Each structure stands twice: as C-alpha cells, then as structure tokens.
Amino acid sequence: MMNLKDSKVNGEVVSFPPTYIVVEFGRDIKTETAQWLVDKISKKKKDGGAELLVIRQPATYGQNLTVHVSAEVDKLLELAEELEIRKRDKNGVLREFTVDEIEEFIDISEKDQLLTTADRQVIVRHELENIRALSHEICILGHLECPLYEGQSIMSACLHYGIITQIYPLHDTEVIRKLGPSWYKNFFQSPPFEDIRTYFGESITLYFEFLTFYTISLVPPTILGFLQMFLYPGTLAVFSILNIICATLFLELWRRKCSELAFIWGTITMTSFDEPRPNFRGVMGVDAVTGKTLPQAPRFITHLKMYCVSLPIVVVCMFGAFLVMLFSFWVEDHLRQIPDIPIVMIYIPSIVYAILVYAMNLVYRRFATFLTEWENHRTQSQFDRHRVTKLVLFEFVNNFMSLFYIAFVIQDMELLRYQLAVLLIILQALNNVQEAILPLLLKHCYHKMNNKIPLKKETPDRRGSIFQLKQYGRLIELVGVKELDPNDSRIQQAITEGSMEKYEDPYDDYLELFVQFGYVFLFSSVYPMAAFWAFLNNFLEIRSDAFKLCCVNQRPMSRKVKDTGAWQRSFQALCALSVMTNCALLCLSPSLRSVAPDLSPVAWVLCFVFLEHLLMGLRQVLHYAIPDKPEWVRVALARNNFQSKQALKLQRLLRNRRNINQSMKKVF
Ligand SMILES: [Ca+2]
Numbered sequence: 001m002m003n004l005k006d007s008k009v010n011g012e013v014v015s016f017p018p019t020y021i022v023v024e025f026g027r028d029i030k031t032e033t034a035q036w037l038v039d040k041i042s043k044k045k046k047d048g049g050a051e052l053l054v055i056r057q058p059a060t061y062g063q064n065l066t067v068h069v070s071a072e073v074d075k076l077l078e079l080a081e082e083l084e085i086r087k088r089d090k091n092g093v094l095r096e097f098t099v100d101e102i103e104e105f106i107d108i109s110e111k112d113q114l115l116t117t118a119d120r121q122v123i124v125r126h127e128l129e130n131i132r133a134l135s136h137e138i139c140i141l142g143h144l145e146c147p148l149y150e151g152q153s154i155m156s157a158c159l160h161y162g163i164i165t166q167i168y169p170l171h172d173t174e175v176i177r178k179l180g181p182s183w184y185k186n187f188f189q190s191p192p193f194e195d196i197r198t199y200f201g202e203s204i205t206l207y208f209e210f211l212t213f214y215t216i217s218l219v220p221p222t223i224l225g226f227l228q229m230f231l232y233p234g235t236l237a238v239f240s241i242l243n244i245i246c247a248t249l250f251l252e253l254w255r256r257k258c259s260e261l262a263f264i265w266g267t268i269t270m271t272s273f274d275e276p277r278p279n280f281r282g283v284m285g286v287d288a289v290t291g292k293t294l295p296q297a298p299r300f301i302t303h304l305k306m307y308c309v310s311l312p313i314v315v316v317c318m319f320g321a322f323l324v325m326l327f328s329f330w331v332e333d334h335l336r337q338i339p340d341i342p343i344v345m346i347y348i349p350s351i352v353y354a355i356l357v358y359a360m361n362l363v364y365r366r367f368a369t370f371l372t373e374w375e376n377h378r379t380q381s382q383f384d385r386h387r388v389t390k391l392v393l394f395e396f397v398n399n400f401m402s403l404f405y406i407a408f409v410i411q412d413m414e415l416l417r418y419q420l421a422v423l424l425i426i427l428q429a430l431n432n433v434q435e436a437i438l439p440l441l442l443k444h445c446y447h448k449m450n451n452k453i454p455l456k457k458e459t460p461d462r463r464g465s466i467f468q469l470k471q472y473g474r475l476i477e478l479v480g481v482k483e484l485d486p487n488d489s490r491i492q493q494a495i496t497e498g499s500m501e502k503y504e505d506p507y508d509d510y511l512e513l514f515v516q517f518g519y520v521f522l523f524s525s526v527y528p529m530a531a532f533w534a535f536l537n538n539f540l541e542i543r544s545d546a547f548k549l550c551c552v553n554q555r556p557m558s559r560k561v562k563d564t565g566a567w568q569r570s571f572q573a574l575c576a577l578s579v580m581t582n583c584a585l586l587c588l589s590p591s592l593r594s595v596a597p598d599l600s601p602v603a604w605v606l607c608f609v610f611l612e613h614l615l616m617g618l619r620q621v622l623h624y625a626i627p628d629k630p631e632w633v634r635v636a637l638a639r640n641n642f643q644s645k646q647a648l649k650l651q652r653l654l655r656n657r658r659n660i661n662q663s664m665k666k667v668f
Pocket residue numbers: 428431432435512541
C-alpha cells in the first residue's frame with residue numbers, strides 16, 4: 001500500500017510519510033504568521049498544537065507558500081482511537097477501535113493497512129481543524145484585524161480571513177487509476193460501492209447509492225409510461241395513480257435501505273450531541289454528554305435565529321423570485337400582443353429570466369450559507385440540513401413555479417408537455433456536458449498553455465527582484481520545517497490539484513435529481529414519457545458524476561453521514577405535492593371531463609378533494625406499513641446495546657470483587 005517516501009534535502013534523507021492534506025497560504029502571508037501556524041500544526045498537544053508532521057514545498061514561480069501535512073502510522077492509530085473510529089475486527093464485528101486491542105483487528109505487522117486513506121484524511125483534517133485558540137490568543141499572530149475568540153478553530157478562521165487560501169487532500173493516483181475505470185467505464189454493473197467508500201467516504205457513497213436506487217426505481221414508471229402511451233391511451237388516471245404509488249414506495253424503501261447502509265457503515269448512532277463543527281461558536285465549557293471541554297452554546301438561540309429571522313427572510317426571497325417570474329410572463333404576454341413583432345423579441349423575456357435566475361441563485365447561495373453559519377449549528381449534519389432546506393425552497397420557486405403557472409393559470413397542456421420534454425431531454429444532456437466534459441476540455445487547454453510556459457524552479461543564486469520574491473514566498477524562511485525533494489512527484493500533483501475545481505459536497509448532484517424527480521412526478525399525468533428520459537439520463541449520470549469526481553474535481557473531504565437528511569424530506573414534500581398536482585391535472589383534463597360532461601364545477605372540486613385525500617391516505621398507510629428500519633437492523637442494534645450493558649456490568653462486577661478481595665486481605 002502506502003510506503004514512506006524518501007526525500008533528499010541538503011544531502012540528508014528526510015523520510016516523510018504520504019501527504020494527507022495540503023495547506024496553501026495566501027499570497028502575502030507574513031513570515032511570523034506562517035511560522036506561528038506551522039508551529040501550531042507540529043507542536044505538542046499540551047501546548048495547543050496538533051502533533052502532525054509538516055514539510056514545505058520548494059518555492060516555485062507562481063506558487064504560494066504551500067505545506068504538506070502528514071502523520072506517522074502510530075500517531076494515526078492513536079488518533080483513530082480518540083475519534084472513536086469504528087472498524088471491523090477479525091470476527092467481522094464492527095466496533096470502536098482501540099490501540100490496546102489492535103491484535104483483535106489486524107496483525108501488528110500490517111498495522112498500516114487498518115485505516116483507509118479516507119480515514120487518515122478525516123483524522124488529519126480533524127486534528128488541523130481542532131487547533132483552537134487559547135485564552136491569550138485574541139487575534140491571528142501578525143494580524144490585529146483578524147480577531148479570535150477562545151476555542152475558535154484557528155484553521156477555519158484563517159480560511160475565513162484568506163490567510164490560508166485552501167486546505168485540500170491529495171488524490172491517491174494509484175488507487176484512482178484502478179477505481180476510476182471499474183466505476184465509470186463499467187456500464188452494466190453496479191458501482192464498486194465499498195471501494196468508493198474506502199476512498200471518498202460515506203457522504204459521496206451515499207449519493208451514489210441513492211442515484212443507483214432511484215434509477216432502478218424509475219423502471220416501473222418507465223414501463224407504465226410506455227404502456228399508457230402506446231397500448232392503453234385511455235388509462236391516464238390509472239397510470240397517474242400507479243405512478244404516485246411508485247414514487248411513494250421508492251422513498252419509503254430508500255429510507256429502509258439508508259438505515260441498513262448506516263448500520264453497516266457504523267454511522268447509525270450519529271446524533272446532534274456529536275463533536276461540534278469547527279465553526280461552532282461558543283464558550284468553552286464541560287460537555288454534558290462526554291465531559292470533555294468543548295465550545296458550548298444554548299440551542300434555543302439557534303432556534304430563535306432560525307424561526308424569527310432566517311425563515312421570514314427566506315420566505316421574502318422566495319416571494320421575490322416568484323414576482324420576477326410573474327413579471328417575465330407578463331412582459332412576454334404583452335410582447336405577443338404587439339402586431340408584427342419579430343419572433344426573436346418574444347423570447348427575450350425568457351432569456352432574461354433565465355439569466356436572472358442564474359444570478360439570483362449565485363447570490364442566494366452565499367446568503368443562505370451565511371445565514372446558516374450565523375445560526376450557529378452544532379454539528380456538520382445539522383448545518384448541512386438547514387443549509388439544504390433553505391436552498392431547496394428557493395430552487396423550488398425557480399425550477400417549478402413557471403410550470404405551475406403554465407399548468408394552472410394558463411392551462412396550456414400542450415405547452416407544458418413541450419416544456420417538460422425540452423427540460424428532460426435537451427437540458428439534461430447539456431448539463432452532463434457542462435458537468436463532466438467541459439471542465440475536462442478547459443483543463444486540457446489550460447495544461448497546453450501551461451506547458452508552453454514551464455514552471456521555473458527558484459534557485460538561491462538566481463533570485464529575482466525583491467518584489468517578485470515577496471510574491472512567490474521565497475523570503476518566507478520557516479524555522480524547523482524541512483523541504484520536499486524538488487523531484488518529488490507530490491509537488492506537481494499538489495500544484496495541479498490545487499488549481500482544480502473544489503467539490504464541497506454532493507449538493508448540486510442531489511439538486512439535479514431533486515429537480516428531475518419534480519419534472520417526472522409532479523406533472524406525470526401530462527407527460528408519461530418523462531420517467532423514460534429521466535432513466536436514460538441517470539444511467540449516464542452515474543458514469544459522468546463518477547468521472548467528474550475521479551478526473552475533474554479536487555479530491556473531496558471524506559464525510560460521515562447516516563442518511564440523506566434534508567433531501568429525504570424534500571423528496572417526500574415533492575411527492576406529496578405531486579399527489580395534489582396530478583389530481584388537479586386529472587380533474588382539469590378534457591379526457592376525464594368528457595366522461596361526465598354534466599358535472600358542475602363544484603362537483604369537480606369535490607371530486608378532486610376526494611381523490612387527493614384518498615391518495616394521501618394511501619401514502620400514509622404505506623408509510624406506516626413499511627418500517628423505517630429493517631427487522632435485522634433493529635435486532636442488531638438492540639443486541640449491540642444489550643452487549644455493551646453486559647460488558648459494563650461485568651467490568652463493575654470484577655472491580656467490586658477486586659475491592660472485596662483487597663479489603664479481606666487488609667482484615668486478615
Ligand atoms: Ca447531470
């Protein structure tokens with residue numbers, strides 16, 4: 001697997017383990033600040049450091065000061081115990097790893113293979129993020145304008161102030177060379193989930209599990225769609241109802257699958273009392289659950305901020321987006337009424353609207369992240385959940401409101417069908433090009449350009465003007481930090497990957513599926529072929545997203561998750577809404593109306609209410625009939641609980657017996 005790599009520095013061989021995390025500093029970092037940060041990373045824990053290994057990259061033109069962070073195997077194992085990382089022991093039982101019991105997990109000679117690269121990165125990243133400001137450190141050294149409060153994560157603060165430009169893990173080229181092709185070139189096998197989890201971590205694996213599960217779940221609606229279109233055209237009502245049942249079943253079964261996966265991965269026990277996220281602000285205090293000293297902040301303030309400030313703001317933003325949409329329709333309507341207007345003019349409002357939506361999205365995203373940060377959620381999963389909820393509400397207005405308008409205000413079903421077809425066939429295909437192929441082309445061009453201007457290595461005797469040197473970090477002399485061998489392949493790799501696009505979390509990929517799910521199920525009674533096009537796209541999506549992760553983006557940070565969080569709820573809300581829209585569309589459809597032409601409008605409304613309640617009831621029944629966790633997971637969880645209680649009892653018993661024996665000895 002991974003061996004220690006040797007670097008030669010000034011004749012002496014420096015052995016430096018594989019780089020887990022690369023830290024790139026800002027262009028005009030001060031020497032004292034850089035030294036302070038590097039010391040923090042390598043200092044002993046009792047002095048507020050992280051006890052990690054640091055080595056710097058030799059300065060090259062155009063590159064900021066960059067350091068590689070790593071740790072020795074023994075240190076990683078020790079930290080794995082501290083972080084309560086769960087591993088399978090030799091009997092195949094998943095439990096918390098401890099250094100004392102290492103022989104029960106793996107032979108001591110193979111100890112460097114126990115932790116996956118994803119584990120190692122999580123550990124190193126965690127240690128970096130947990131360098132917290134001490135009580136006397138009121139600002140970042142050398143930067144009075146960047147205040148710190150006690151217990152704040154120094155790395156997060158530096159990222160925030162731009163003192164550190166990025167912190168990223170490096171790809172493991174050997175692993176990716178094997179993993180990539182078995183994943184995106186393999187068209188008729190499910191993705192190698194276990195390998196993906198080992199390399200990318202739980203959060204990304206869960207996305208691919210979800211994508212695969214959803215794609216398979218699209219098969220019944222696709223078949224139903226074909227049957228309805230070509231064999232039984234008069235059965236639209238039956239088709240719509242079956243379609244909604246399919247969607248409901250898919251979401252219920254996914255929940256079960258999710259808890260199975262979370263159990264196997266050992267993440268099912270994650271709670272809101274877990275480790276606070278690095279940006280969590282609070283006064284240092286004793287944690288009520290673990291007794292450790294961690295930042296503490298009352299939860300009710302977060303709730304107050306969420307419901308009294310964020311919620312009204314989000315609603316106003318949604319309303320604003322809705323008004324923009326209405327205005328674009330209104331302008332288009334007016335343009336159509338002008339006689340002899342060139343056809344191009346009519347499309348201008350839609351184009352302007354599309355550009356506006358794009359711009360609004362960009363601004364709103366930053367804003368939503370800022371708001372969620374301000375709400376101060378304790379764990380990463382809470383933060384993600386609340387951020388996603390805010391974003392999804394806004395995206396809902398942008399993506400679906402115009403279709404609602406066409407369906408229920410203009411009531412032009414031909415136009416609606418045409419719009420859906422364009423969105424599902426052309427836009428999805430274009431999106432895949434933009435997602436995976438375009439960045440690759442750009443990267444290719446960038447490299448061609450870059451190769452023409454070779455990176456010049458700076459040698460001590462060929463130093464440029466002071467001005468240039470200041471820019472490229474040569475003047476920054478770090479005490480006690482060794483330098484990588486200039487021929488080390490990690491240097492070029494860090495430079496290349498540092499310029500790649502970041503992949504923060506699978507938010508955009510989930511969003512794509514969310515929007516598609518809406519197109520397929522919200523208006524399925526108008527466009528039954530939607531499921532087929534979605535299926536076709538997702539079949540390619542599994543590959544293009546895999547390709548994107550392996551070849552286009554920076555290696556993402558591995559993250560632990562136990563479920564699809566806010567997405568599960570968003571999909572469920574969409575599913576409930578699709579019951580209403582489909583019932584309404586059916587009650588409006590001329591084919592159904594022709595069955596009973598004498599029915600009064602009131603009777604149709606009653607008909608809608610009856611049908612909608614019936615389906616909602618059915619959804620509820622399915623929800624109760626299918627338990628969230630499969631029986632075996634519940635049994636296994638109960639057994640784990642029981643066993644740990646027994647172990648505690650046994651420990652207590654042994655201790656008591658020892659105490660009694662000792663006191664007996666004293667007596668006699
Ligand atoms: Ca796509």
